[in-house]
Amino acid sequence: MMKRISWILIRTFLGILIFFVILLLVFDRLVQFRMDNKDLLSWFHERHVDPHIGYYEAKGRKIRYVGVGDSPDATILFIHGAPSSLSYWRSYMTDSTLLSRATMYAADRPGYGYSGLADPMPDLADQAAVQKPILDSLHKAHHPIILVGVSYGGPIACRFAMDYPELVDGLVLVAPPIGPGREKIFWFTYLVESPFVHWFVPRMLQTANTEKIHHKEELTKMLPLWDRIRVPVIYLQGEKDGLVDTSNASFAREHLKNAPYVDIRMIPGRGHLIAFAEKDRIQNAILELLDRTEGKRQDSSVVASPAAAPAR
Numbered sequence: 001m002m003k004r005i006s007w008i009l010i011r012t013f014l015g016i017l018i019f020f021v022i023l024l025l026v027f028d029r030l031v032q033f034r035m036d037n038k039d040l041l042s043w044f045h046e047r048h049v050d051p052h053i054g055y056y057e058a059k060g061r062k063i064r065y066v067g068v069g070d071s072p073d074a075t076i077l078f079i080h081g082a083p084s085s086l087s088y089w090r091s092y093m094t095d096s097t098l099l100s101r102a103t104m105y106a107a108d109r110p111g112y113g114y115s116g117l118a119d120p121m122p123d124l125a126d127q128a129a130v131q132k133p134i135l136d137s138l139h140k141a142h143h144p145i146i147l148v149g150v151s152y153g154g155p156i157a158c159r160f161a162m163d164y165p166e167l168v169d170g171l172v173l174v175a176p177p178i179g180p181g182r183e184k185i186f187w188f189t190y191l192v193e194s195p196f197v198h199w200f201v202p203r204m205l206q207t208a209n210t211e212k213i214h215h216k217e218e219l220t221k222m223l224p225l226w227d228r229i230r231v232p233v234i235y236l237q238g239e240k241d242g243l244v245d246t247s248n249a250s251f252a253r254e255h256l257k258n259a260p261y262v263d264i265r266m267i268p269g270r271g272h273l274i275a276f277a278e279k280d281r282i283q284n285a286i287l288e289l290l291d292r293t294e295g296k297r298q299d300s301s302v303v304a305s306p307a308a309a310p311a312r
Contacts, residue, residue, distance in 0.1 A: 081151030
């Protein structure tokens with residue numbers, strides 16, 4: 001009798017374990033926020049836009065990116081947040097107004113999409129360096145060059161402007177966590193990094209969690225560098241943002257002392273996820289910066305080196 005009960009318990013435990021593992025695998029599959037090349041091409045083609053999807057090597061990583069348009073008048077580089085992927089920007093990159101004004105690019109940041117899922121790169125300087133080849137070695141980027149960073153992509157855009165000022169003419173920052181310690185940390189954030197728990201978390205969220213843990217120290221490294229930003233900045237954030245504290249707006253106003261133009265736009269009734277709910281506002285901010293910087297039309301072109309050439 002005891003043997004039968006023990007066997008039933010073992011079978012029940014194994015059944016629950018197998019079900020749990022399958023559930024985690026399905027959850028990981030569903031929670032990736034990415035589109036493969038076939039689906040991405042199909043999405044763009046349905047909207048009568050012909051994208052270029054390519055790969056390149058930077059900082060020892062293989063990075064996927066997409067480019068649309070062939071305007072010689074300006075360039076827009078979109079930088080996504082966490083967790084996310086380049087497909088986050090697809091509705092912007094198929095917008096006819098933006099396409100008429102600029103060539104546009106976006107990349108899967110390291111650890112997301114098809115740039116090494118679950119292999120994070122928490123160093124913001126490295127994150128900026130990974131974006132750089134899109135503008136200065138893979139393509140003939142035309143000025144003015146506007147960087148658009150949402151959430152975690154905001155500080156990356158700022159770090160890019162600090163480290164490569166010759167490649168930036170304007171910044172649009174959307175709900176950016178740029179002040180050290182001014183971002184919500186959840187009770188489970190550090191728990192997720194433990195080996196046992198980490199395995200059970202979807203890979204995209206593993207990357208986001210690692211970035212969050214290192215975020216404060218990375219922003220602290222940037223504190224002496226804010227005076228390097230000397231381009232116009234438009235900052236947008238929801239007044240009810242529960243993830244990135246709204247005091248980041250005052251941080252921006254205080255630290256962007258050398259920026260010739262800083263416009264802080266707090267949106268009533270909105271939370272953190274405003275990139276789509278307020279797409280018109282953000283698009284208008286991009287267009288405004290293009291208008292403000294339209295005199296900078298000199299081309300920036302560097303012949304691609306073998307190390308920076310697109311991977312095949």
